[in-house]
Amino acid sequence: MTNANLIAQARACAKVDQFDLTKFDPGQTKLGPCHWFDGRWTSSSWYPSYPIFPQYTKAFEALGNEYQDLDWCPLDIPRIEFNDLAEFQDLWKQNSATITSLVDPDYVPEWRGAHIHCFGVLDFSLHDAYDIHGKLTIKLSDLDKDLGPQERPVIGTTSRKIFKHRFFNDIIAQVMDHYPIHTLSNILILEPIQDVAPHREQSWAWRCPTEFRTMLYDANTQPTVYISDVETGETTYMDLPQTTNTFCWSNGTKVYGVDYHGKPSYQLVVNAIWDSNKIRDLLERSISKYKPGGV
Numbered sequence: 001m002t003n004a005n006l007i008a009q010a011r012a013c014a015k016v017d018q019f020d021l022t023k024f025d026p027g028q029t030k031l032g033p034c035h036w037f038d039g040r041w042t043s044s045s046w047y048p049s050y051p052i053f054p055q056y057t058k059a060f061e062a063l064g065n066e067y068q069d070l071d072w073c074p075l076d077i078p079r080i081e082f083n084d085l086a087e088f089q090d091l092w093k094q095n096s097a098t099i100t101s102l103v104d105p106d107y108v109p110e111w112r113g114a115h116i117h118c119f120g121v122l123d124f125s126l127h128d129a130y131d132i133h134g135k136l137t138i139k140l141s142d143l144d145k146d147l148g149p150q151e152r153p154v155i156g157t158t159s160r161k162i163f164k165h166r167f168f169n170d171i172i173a174q175v176m177d178h179y180p181i182h183t184l185s186n187i188l189i190l191e192p193i194q195d196v197a198p199h200r201e202q203s204w205a206w207r208c209p210t211e212f213r214t215m216l217y218d219a220n221t222q223p224t225v226y227i228s229d230v231e232t233g234e235t236t237y238m239d240l241p242q243t244t245n246t247f248c249w250s251n252g253t254k255v256y257g258v259d260y261h262g263k264p265s266y267q268l269v270v271n272a273i274w275d276s277n278k279i280r281d282l283l284e285r286s287i288s289k290y291k292p293g294g295v
Helices: 003-013 052-066 085-095 140-144 166-177 276-290
Strands: 072-074 097-099 111-118 182-193 196-199 211-218 225-229 236-237 248-249 256-257 265-273
Touching: 003 196, 003 225, 003 256, 052 276, 072 140, 085 111, 085 166, 111 166, 166 182, 166 265, 265 276
Parallel strands: none
Antiparallel strands: 072 248, 097 111, 111 182, 182 265, 196 256, 211 248, 211 265, 225 236, 225 256
16 A cells, blocks of 8 residues: 555545544543543542633634644744763663553554553553543453453553653753643653654644644654645655654644655654644744745
8 A cells, every 4th residue: 555545545434523622532542641632631630620711712723713823833943952962772672662452463563662651640650540420441450360360450442651760850951941732631642663643643633733743763764754735645755854743733734654765763742732823923023934825
């Protein structure tokens, strides 16, 4: 199957309930436990969720109207990089994990990854054991029983691993200083291990940029991350300037994928409740500095 066919399939899938937040659940994906799903806030796994505030939705609808023609943009954020690449790669080899499906035996893994930080009350290990009313959906005692693979309860649908280490402290501090965060859910690092099929994240579905990435290291000499417009199919590889390695696009209007050429690259993913005022300020600075196409 050609890449064009995969993009067409992803675009068709994205058009179904394209902007309906009640269809999104990041906790069931590689993103892991987040402060929202099903169009609701989730302050912790043991507390009932509640609807996302109308004023929050209106703020991002306004941003969507303002920036819906922005295909992607390098961001006016200082370069965020490993202090010691060799030390990182040694830690990564020992402590990252292949991300795979816990429910689909035919799933072919596309990433290795590890969460390097998470918000404690989200209850990283058991978050998916609770429904939107804060009630347990499984018996926790079953997790300690000697059950067979088909009997043991599954928490979530995607494997994930958390690996906290002081090596990442500087990176976390830079994220908190420069990303447009209101409340942080988690931070993870991803390494593609084969072509990553075009898709949308189960995160936010606004028309303005809400997907923010930092390419911590990339051994490829040509850009490998691309976006494709859900409506038009126009596909663009995101080629970054030397002054920044952080960029953004709209998860509501684009699908994205990654070409794999056998060379290591490490992508930082931040999951957060975004601050609309901080996003507007960051985008205005970035558009002024980089004058990207599509605006």
